[in-house]
Amino acid sequence: MFSIEEVKKSFLVSIWFMFLTFPIMVIRVNTIYKIVEWRWERMFYIGIGTFVISFIWRYLMRRKEMGVKKKEVGEDALPLAQRLLQNRRVSYPAIALVAVLALIYPFVFSLYQANIMITALIYVVIALGLNIVVGLAGLLDLGYVAFYAVGAYAYALLNYHFGLSFWVVLPIGAAIGALFGIILGFPVLRLRGDYLAIVTLGFGEIIRLILENWNEFSFGPSGIANIPRPSFFGIDLSLAETTRFVYFIMIGLTIFTIFVVNRLENSRIGRAWIALREDEVACQAMGIDKTKTKLTAFALGATWAGMGGVVFAAQTTFINPASFTIWESVIILCCVVLGGMGSIIGVILGALVIKLLPEYLREFSQYRMLLFGAILVIMMVFRPGGIITSVRRTYQFKGKSNRHA
Amino acid sequence: MEYFLELFLGGLTRGSIYALIALGYTMVYGIIELINFAHGEIYMIGAFTALIVSGVLTLLGWNALAIIVIASIVAVIYSAAYGYTIEKIAYKPLRNAPRLSALISAIGMSLFLQNYVLLAQTSDFLPFPELIPEFGFLEPYSNFIRSSELVIFAVTAAVMLGLTFLIKFTRIGKAMRATAQDKMMASLVGIDVNRVISVTFIVGSATAAIGGVLIASHIGQLNYYIGFIAGIKAFVAAVLGGIGSIPGAVLGSLVLGWTESFFTGYVSSDYEDVFAFLFLVLILIFRPAGILGRSETEKV
Amino acid sequence: MPDFGKQILAVNGLSMVFGGLRALDRIDLDVRQGEVVALIGPNGAGKTTFFNCITGLYAPTEGDMLISPPRKDKNIRLNGLKPNLVTEQGLARTFQNIRLFQNMTVLENVMIGRHCRMSAGIAGAIFRNRATRHEEQQVVEESYVILQKIGLAQYVNDFAKNLPYGAQRRLEIARAMATDPFILLLDEPAAGMNTRETEELDDLIEKIREMEGISILLIEHDMKLVMSISDRIFVVDYGKKIAEGTPEEIKSDPAVIKAYLGEESDA
Numbered sequence: 001m002f003s004i005e006e007v008k009k010s011f012l013v014s015i016w017f018m019f020l021t022f023p024i025m026v027i028r029v030n031t032i033y034k035i036v037e038w039r040w041e042r043m044f045y046i047g048i049g050t051f052v053i054s055f056i057w058r059y060l061m062r063r064k065e066m067g068v069k070k071k072e073v074g075e076d077a078l079p080l081a082q083r084l085l086q087n088r089r090v091s092y093p094a095i096a097l098v099a100v101l102a103l104i105y106p107f108v109f110s111l112y113q114a115n116i117m118i119t120a121l122i123y124v125v126i127a128l129g130l131n132i133v134v135g136l137a138g139l140l141d142l143g144y145v146a147f148y149a150v151g152a153y154a155y156a157l158l159n160y161h162f163g164l165s166f167w168v169v170l171p172i173g174a175a176i177g178a179l180f181g182i183i184l185g186f187p188v189l190r191l192r193g194d195y196l197a198i199v200t201l202g203f204g205e206i207i208r209l210i211l212e213n214w215n216e217f218s219f220g221p222s223g224i225a226n227i228p229r230p231s232f233f234g235i236d237l238s239l240a241e242t243t244r245f246v247y248f249i250m251i252g253l254t255i256f257t258i259f260v261v262n263r264l265e266n267s268r269i270g271r272a273w274i275a276l277r278e279d280e281v282a283c284q285a286m287g288i289d290k291t292k293t294k295l296t297a298f299a300l301g302a303t304w305a306g307m308g309g310v311v312f313a314a315q316t317t318f319i320n321p322a323s324f325t326i327w328e329s330v331i332i333l334c335c336v337v338l339g340g341m342g343s344i345i346g347v348i349l350g351a352l353v354i355k356l357l358p359e360y361l362r363e364f365s366q367y368r369m370l371l372f373g374a375i376l377v378i379m380m381v382f383r384p385g386g387i388i389t390s391v392r393r394t395y396q397f398k399g400k401s402n403r404h405a
Numbered sequence: 406m407e408y409f410l411e412l413f414l415g416g417l418t419r420g421s422i423y424a425l426i427a428l429g430y431t432m433v434y435g436i437i438e439l440i441n442f443a444h445g446e447i448y449m450i451g452a453f454t455a456l457i458v459s460g461v462l463t464l465l466g467w468n469a470l471a472i473i474v475i476a477s478i479v480a481v482i483y484s485a486a487y488g489y490t491i492e493k494i495a496y497k498p499l500r501n502a503p504r505l506s507a508l509i510s511a512i513g514m515s516l517f518l519q520n521y522v523l524l525a526q527t528s529d530f531l532p533f534p535e536l537i538p539e540f541g542f543l544e545p546y547s548n549f550i551r552s553s554e555l556v557i558f559a560v561t562a563a564v565m566l567g568l569t570f571l572i573k574f575t576r577i578g579k580a581m582r583a584t585a586q587d588k589m590m591a592s593l594v595g596i597d598v599n600r601v602i603s604v605t606f607i608v609g610s611a612t613a614a615i616g617g618v619l620i621a622s623h624i625g626q627l628n629y630y631i632g633f634i635a636g637i638k639a640f641v642a643a644v645l646g647g648i649g650s651i652p653g654a655v656l657g658s659l660v661l662g663w664t665e666s667f668f669t670g671y672v673s674s675d676y677e678d679v680f681a682f683l684f685l686v687l688i689l690i691f692r693p694a695g696i697l698g699r700s701e702t703e704k705v
Numbered sequence: 706m707p708d709f710g711k712q713i714l715a716v717n718g719l720s721m722v723f724g725g726l727r728a729l730d731r732i733d734l735d736v737r738q739g740e741v742v743a744l745i746g747p748n749g750a751g752k753t754t755f756f757n758c759i760t761g762l763y764a765p766t767e768g769d770m771l772i773s774p775p776r777k778d779k780n781i782r783l784n785g786l787k788p789n790l791v792t793e794q795g796l797a798r799t800f801q802n803i804r805l806f807q808n809m810t811v812l813e814n815v816m817i818g819r820h821c822r823m824s825a826g827i828a829g830a831i832f833r834n835r836a837t838r839h840e841e842q843q844v845v846e847e848s849y850v851i852l853q854k855i856g857l858a859q860y861v862n863d864f865a866k867n868l869p870y871g872a873q874r875r876l877e878i879a880r881a882m883a884t885d886p887f888i889l890l891l892d893e894p895a896a897g898m899n900t901r902e903t904e905e906l907d908d909l910i911e912k913i914r915e916m917e918g919i920s921i922l923l924i925e926h927d928m929k930l931v932m933s934i935s936d937r938i939f940v941v942d943y944g945k946k947i948a949e950g951t952p953e954e955i956k957s958d959p960a961v962i963k964a965y966l967g968e969e970s971d972a
Contacts, residue, residue, distance in 0.1 A: 020486055023453075035464075194439070198440060201637070205679075206686075209676065279807075282805070377495045381494075
């Protein structure tokens with residue numbers, strides 16, 4: 001691995017990247033004070049960094065190529081973590097442990113931590129929703145955040161104008177989300193993968209720009225403040241109690257989401273989504289209504305974003321259009337891609353990692369978006385299936401040993 | 406009438422800039438059928454590089470003409486280098502993967518490059534020096550047209566002619582057309598497909614850099630985010646004209662530039678970007694093949 | 706020639722024009738119940754285009770396509786029907802370039818074929834009520850039975866992409882069978898198969914016709930297979946029908962020999 005040849009390759013790569021990043025990394029011109037800053041030390045870091053990374057890159061590349069060969073032979077072994085998860089003796093205690101942790105979390109940790117966890121759980125829910133659209137049905141939706149915005153604004157505005165409470169708006173938010181999913185889904189039915197991505201991106205931005213510019217409707221860029229938190233049977237709760245309450249609402253909603261999404265995945269509709277992802281033409285030729293299947297995917301995906309939006313508005317008590325940019329859609333996509341498209345456990349892990357890590361690695365939080373970009377590329381290149389590859393349900397038959405042709 | 410003329414020329418300028426970016430989009434899409442989301446970022450990096458180089462040279466006291474020439478050349482070289490590298494890292498390993506994977510990788514690249522420039526430089530808008538001098542002969546018409554606009558039209562026209570020549574009459578152009586038609590076949594008849602794709606990225610990125618330098622100098626400021634919106638709009642233009650077609654990209658860009666200019670001039674400027682996106686949605690839904698594109702029936 | 710039942714598929718004057726190219730030029734073709742009909746012709750003659758028109762993937766430029774399902778007592782016009790509705794009417798097809806759902810298991814591939822015969826909706830999926838559970842269970846069992854018939858039962862939980870080539874071709878047939886068709890359109894089912902596999906395929910097609918009562922229309926290049934299983938053969942060249950008849954008639958048809966078999970016998 002460390003032959004002269006390899007070292008030479010890495011050396012050339014590091015020279016190339018030192019050249020490539022030279023103007024932007026090293027030089028900074030201050031046109032007001034008319035000075036040029038030269039930051040030579042950065043060139044050195046880039047050189048070292050890319051030298052090492054290029055070794056790792058080539059190593060991973062070779063592994064990937066070997067993996068492809070292995071697959072051709074038919075040895076498609078599941079990774080250890082996955083086999084453990086499938087083993088009931090491991091998975092049941094694991095679930096119990098997670099449940100206990102989830103229950104005591106807001107009492108053990110501070111309010112601040114509980115709030116972070118709420119945000120992370122909202123992301124788990126909406127990422128599971130996006131997973132239906134992208135992971136199962138294979139429709140790359142880059143405007144998904146629009147449905148999140150729709151849910152958040154639905155609660156804020158319905159509460160502002162009509163005084164509707166959180167509990168009333170939660171199902172309404174889900175319904176409006178689904179409705180928007182269908183409305184925006186209709187025009188894009190005929191579009192192929194990449195055009196679909198760009199049109200949904202367009203829709204997402206249109207909705208954000210409307211929220212930003214239509215002051216009479218949405219209060220423009222300044223947003224809506226003083227959105228009430230969820231009420232608990234009309235009892236006044238302290239801030240800490242409300243936060244815990246919202247936390248448990250999110251725990252409930254997360255469990256509900258996992259339950260529903262899991263059932264959908266292994267149902268007639270879920271199979272149709274996957275077939276659509278795998279081969280659109282064959283899917284139609286097997287008698288599946290493409291239009292209906294796509295629309296249900298859009299609608300059922302958007303439902304969760306709508307609900308997540310309602311909780312988001314209730315948790316932060318303030319919303320404005322800046323929370324719903326295209327990059328928010330990309331972050332949600334990142335959760336799905338990192339965890340493993342189509343895999344429920346994977347997507348949950350992905351969302352938790354993406355939302356929690358930057359919170360606890362504060363020093364690195366400015367590098368957050370840079371890292372997300374890198375994650376998307378690296379995952380696609382080396383592990384397009386994500387951390388946890390989706391597993392299909394298997395069936396046992398009594399007569400299975402009976403191998404007649 | 407004067408107002409109309411002003412909007413017309415404004416639209417022409419916009420359109421020409423979109424065209425310089427759209428050309429790269431269209432070339433890349435024509436060859437590997439990938440929406441290169443990072444293309445807008447290449448344009449931004451070109452502009453930034455020019456800003457940095459011209460800043461350094463200005464402080465060294467060089468004369469204006471030398472600065473324009475050197476800054477533009479360096480910007481073009483760097484953008485081309487970035488385009489080449491991006492293709493090698495983020496797209497080449499995914500040549501045989503589902504299209505969705507390459508697209509997600511492209512989005513990741515775009516996000517990465519934006520934040521790379523943001524972190525290495527700044528998030529503020531930086532003033533961009535006016536590189537193009539005012540031409541004396543234009544003075545009587547200064548109400549309508551600035552010399553930078555004239556330069557933009559001229560350069561766009563020249564680049565378009567150059568690219569058309571490259572694709573129609575040169576060896577590498579022929580190889581590009583063959584690769585666009587059928588990669589497998591092209592490699593069987595001895596075309597180095599990897600090289601063709603690399604060249605396409607290099608040429609497309611260089612074109613975007615020219616656009617970056619011109620627009621930054623025309624508008625007078627830039628930040629790390631200019632690439633994204635410009636990239637999306639250029640993509641709209643490329644699709645409008647018929648993706649994969651060089652004259653289509655220019656035509657689409659001009660149409661988009663004019664409609665935007667007249668819309669903001671006569672109707673409202675609040676919804677300028679909404680309008681561009683709406684335009685995109687409508688084209689893709691009703692005429693996905695674009696003005697000059699051919700509609701394809703998928704082979705079954 | 707054995708006596709076949711009523712006409713179940715009738716295509717009259719079917720034409721398909723792509724730009725300036727006439728891929729199909731006024732083709733007439735019919736299939737009777739219980740028949741195995743072959744559609745042959747050189748590469749690019751328009752055979753797959755013909756399939757694509759019947760199954761609703763292409764909208765033909767002109768011509769009529771009618772079916773009369775054996776279990777129903779009426780004619781149904783296929784023109785303008787979407788592909789999934791054509792399948793629902795009882796026409797199922799396979800693809801020349803295998804188009805399985807690669808990342809689904811073999812059983813799931815077959816279960817997808819059953820999709821249009823099932824009724825569970827979103828509520829059924831979420832609440833998994835008795836009717837849904839029953840339906841799922843039934844489809845799983847029926848699909849397994851089909852796999853047994855086609856000889857793929859040992860692969861039931863494998864991913865489709867991991868199957869050997871010949872098994873993938875057969876899975877295409879199994880998947881199409883699951884849609885419960887009265888006529889099966891096979892697009893080059895023997896392509897890429899070795900002699901032994903082709904012989905097995907011959908038996909399989911015979912079995913499908915005999916046991917299931919499904920009529921078959923197939924496109925095939927393997928002349929030995931075509932001559933041995935077909936009741937009637939249609940020959941197309943450059944989008945035009947140049948001959949039709951029993952295998953014996955086709956073998957001695959001068960036009961066919963000139964256009965098609967001539968090349969074969971030289972080889």
